[in-house]
Amino acid sequence: MTGMSVDKSTGGVKMSSVIEIKKQLVDEIADKLKASKSTIVVDYRGLTVGQVTELRKQLREAGVEFKVYKNSMTRRAAEAADLAGLNEVLTGPNAIAFSTEDVVAPAKILNDFAKKNEALEIKAGVIEGNVASVEDVKALAELPSREGLLSMLLSVLQAPIRNLALATKAVAEQKEEQGA
Numbered sequence: 001m002t003g004m005s006v007d008k009s010t011g012g013v014k015m016s017s018v019i020e021i022k023k024q025l026v027d028e029i030a031d032k033l034k035a036s037k038s039t040i041v042v043d044y045r046g047l048t049v050g051q052v053t054e055l056r057k058q059l060r061e062a063g064v065e066f067k068v069y070k071n072s073m074t075r076r077a078a079e080a081a082d083l084a085g086l087n088e089v090l091t092g093p094n095a096i097a098f099s100t101e102d103v104v105a106p107a108k109i110l111n112d113f114a115k116k117n118e119a120l121e122i123k124a125g126v127i128e129g130n131v132a133s134v135e136d137v138k139a140l141a142e143l144p145s146r147e148g149l150l151s152m153l154l155s156v157l158q159a160p161i162r163n164l165a166l167a168t169k170a171v172a173e174q175k176e177e178q179g180a
Helices: 017-034 049-061 069-080 084-089 105-117 134-141 146-179
Strands: 039-042 065-067 093-100 122-128 131-133
Touching: 017 069, 017 084, 017 093, 039 105, 065 105, 069 084, 069 093, 084 122, 093 105, 105 122, 105 134, 122 134, 131 134
Parallel strands: none
Antiparallel strands: 039 093, 039 122, 065 093, 122 131
């Protein structure tokens, strides 16, 4: 095992090394919670290996990291990241999806997957630094994707130009009719 010193007298790993490794893991999880735009906690009990593999693939393709940590480590990390409200859902086997890029992607992928695979249960989340309920996560999942929002914005921005072009054409046609 790299990073651990072995105490030859006891034949085991020094306790200080174990504590240091745990502290590093807690810091790592806390950093991910802080850096993430969107974090979703799910209970994956009952999913087959194939289903978990498919879910991981979908999340990875969207740039979402999906990890399983011990609840005790995650609780400490949540407290360190000022997200202690998350601790009440950290029971049983949990997996956590972290996204540093897209706020909507993890919620959308996990919600859609949960609709098709009842064994996956969304428990809670953190959306832009705030603890979110299951309902909040599901509401976020129903929002259009970033591309969908950009498309809506583009159509709103194009509407005045399109209307101006139609009005100009109508005026030109009206003048043609009057001139004929």
